[in-house]
Amino acid sequence: MMDRKKFVKTLGICVVGIPLASQVLQSCSSIYYADTLEKGGKIIVEKSEFINDKNKERKYVLVTPQDTDFPISLYKIEEDNYVASLLKCTHRGCELNVGGNIYSCPCHGSEFTTTGEVLEGPAEEQLKTFKTTTDDQNIYIYLN
Numbered sequence: 395m396m397d398r399k400k401f402v403k404t405l406g407i408c409v410v411g412i413p414l415a416s417q418v419l420q421s422c423s424s425i426y427y428a429d430t431l432e433k434g435g436k437i438i439v440e441k442s443e444f445i446n447d448k449n450k451e452r453k454y455v456l457v458t459p460q461d462t463d464f465p466i467s468l469y470k471i472e473e474d475n476y477v478a479s480l481l482k483c484t485h486r487g488c489e490l491n492v493g494g495n496i497y498s499c500p501c502h503g504s505e506f507t508t509t510g511e512v513l514e515g516p517a518e519e520q521l522k523t524f525k526t527t528t529d530d531q532n533i534y535i536y537l538n
């Protein structure tokens with residue numbers, strides 16, 4: 395097995411001196427904050443936000459609601475099926491990191507799936523998720 399030093403070295407430019415492997419992955423993945431419109435209690439995200447400038451598909455984008463301290467991760471499961479999860483750990487409320495297809499907590503190590511289920515404690519409750527709908531052009535996240 396590769397030791398941590400070698401692992402970090404192999405990744406080279408991605409990270410220097412960050413202690414956890416999950417954070418290494420996060421540093422390498424592309425975190426993208428989508429342009430959104432918020433009105434009437436819902437956030438509108440254009441589906442085109444899921445295509446990057448190299449014409450590749452993003453699996454998720456981050457969205458920042460006006461009245462919340464925490465971002466929402468909008469994860470694409472498949473065409474017209476998205477999960478919007480609040481990136482607030484259900485253990486003691488730290489903001490979660492996104493990377494390696496999981497959400498991980500930097501405070502005490504809880505991990506969640508991209509649909510909000512607990513993978514690893516100490517958190518016991520799944521993440522808060524929001525209802526989503528879609529039409530031809532947009533994804534709608536209902537905040538209430």
Ligand code: FES
Nearest residue numbers: 483485486499502
């Ligand atoms: S606050 Fe996230 S694991 Fe404790």
